[in-house]
Amino acid sequence: MTAGGVAAAGHPATAEAVATILDAGGNAFDAVIAGQFAACVAEPVLCSLGGGGFLLARQGRGPVQALDFFVQTPRHKRPVDEIEFLPIVADFGDAQQEFHIGLGSVATPGMVRGLFAAHRSLGSLPMHELVEPAVRLAREGVRVNALQAHAFRIVEAIYAHSEDSRNLFASPTRPGSLVVEGDLLRQTALADVLEHLAREGEAWFYEGEFAHLVADLSRRDGGLLRLEDLREYRAENREPLALDYRGHRIWTNPPPSSGGILLGFALKLLEAMDIPEDPFGSTRHLERLSRVMALTDRARLEAMSDDDRSVDARALLDPALLDRYLRELQGLSPALRGTTHISVMDGRGNVASLTASNGEGCGRLIPDTGVMLNNMLGEQDLNPNGFFRWRENERLTSMMAPTLVVRADGGEVALGSGGSNRIRTAILQVLVNLLDFGMPLAQAVDAPRIHFENQLLSVEAGFGFDADFSAFLARHPEHRLWGDRSLFFGGVHAVARGPEGFFGTGDSRRGGVVQRTQGRFSEPTGEGT
Secondary structure, three states, X not given: OOOOXXXXXXXXHHHHHHHHHHHOOOOHHHHHHHHHHHHHHHOOOOOOOEOEEEEEEEOOOOOEEEEEEOOEOOOOOOOHHHOOOEEEEEEOOOOEEEEXXXXXXXXXXXXHHHHHHHHHHHOOOOHHHHHHHHHHHHHHOEEOOHHHHHHHHHOXXXXXXXHHHHHHOXXXXXXXXXXXOOOEEOOHHHHHHHHHHHHHOHHHHHOOHHHHHHHHHHHHHOOOOOHHHHHHOOOEEEOOEEEEEOOEEEEEOOOOOOHHHHHHHHHHHHHOOOOOOOOOOOHXXXXXXXXXXXXXXXXXXXXXXXXXXXXXXXXXXXXXXXXXXXXXXXXXXXXXXXXXXEEEEEOOOOXXXXXXXXXXXXXXXXXXXXXXXXOHHHOHHHOOOOOOOOOOOOEOOOOOOOEEEXXXXXXXXXXXXXXXXXXXXXXXXXXXXXXXXXXOHHHHHHOOOEEEEOOEEEEOOOOOOOOOHHHHHHXXXXXXXXXXXXXXXXXXXXXXXXXXXXXXXXXXXXXXXEEEEOOOOOOOEOOOO
């Protein structure tokens, strides 16, 4: 049995927490749980105990399991004029996007329930050991890196919305500003919360003191959550979506979430085409990708379920629909979602792929906890039929799509991404780079990307455009050429196992790092190993 393991994550402290647990003898599932707790401290704009997520897991050569702990709509609504719900604009520099925040934007969080459920079924070390790296990080402080400082700038209006949030995330070196690169961010109240969870378990969060704090704040200040919302929330075990692509086996996130099924639809369109002979980045390659993305976007709308909340998997994978879009394909001449991803493999053959999100955060902290709840009810792409039209007590859909691949040669890859609606196109392009172009993992993740949605083509910097590129752009009158690489295009953190052993890569667009362990601690690196 091979010792050690490998992890790819969005922050050095997250990856270090994973490595600490692997070095202590924990398995990949222990490690990903510890990493996610640490991410809630080190990546506060991207994830929180107040959010939710998805885990794809495989024990050795056993079946792939999917755990859904995404957010749930509240069981009751209130009159609109009674709730706190307001718009803010996030500024990406090259793009802007409107979000809605306030206690009226909060859905029932699933993060804590999901991590405890994963621990019960898959973990091997006691929970207090898994929480300890995050507790230490919260008490001693985490040094704000360039990516986290950039994320705070984008959503400054949210994290400066309330006095307690402004105080928690205030820069100690720049008065009047949120934390900047190089600042030490301490979160002692969050450390206390984590210790409560380690001692008292998830019931403290969903039924005990924390739940009462949430319900009281909601009732008083225009929120929707009640004690029963938290008490009755459950993580759901689901059958992962499985498909074959050019001899490779792929598992991804199943419905009711949309990201995995849309990824599968796009792969099926590409599979019906010949393996591309055109070089990566050529105009014909970009045209092929943009057409598939455009048709997938249209098919998403056509296959929307009757209440317009999520994609109907049976409708989208219906052979007649696929065939019609394939014929059309052959005949053819924006935003920060607070999302992060962790991929882990261990020497026992276990694989874990976890994607988590807090939206952008609701702008309010639960008193004396340092926990900011999500704003998923204020996400336009999760509410396509309009705000306040969601059905009570149902899972929200999501574009998150943690993915596992067993290649035709037997090698394994675990990957996932943050990036809102760009998640599915980011993962799609990395898979195409790996499986069609034969790129090494680090190159497949690092390569520039495009994204097509709502008639707008976004092209990341880094392509070596050929002479036909102007004609390609002319076919897309609504286009945006980005002047630099950007977290807008997702952040794919991936690990792999092959004959040479473990290797991985973290996406530099979102601060990606790799941590490889061989029974001892090793320094994190941003590049594949």
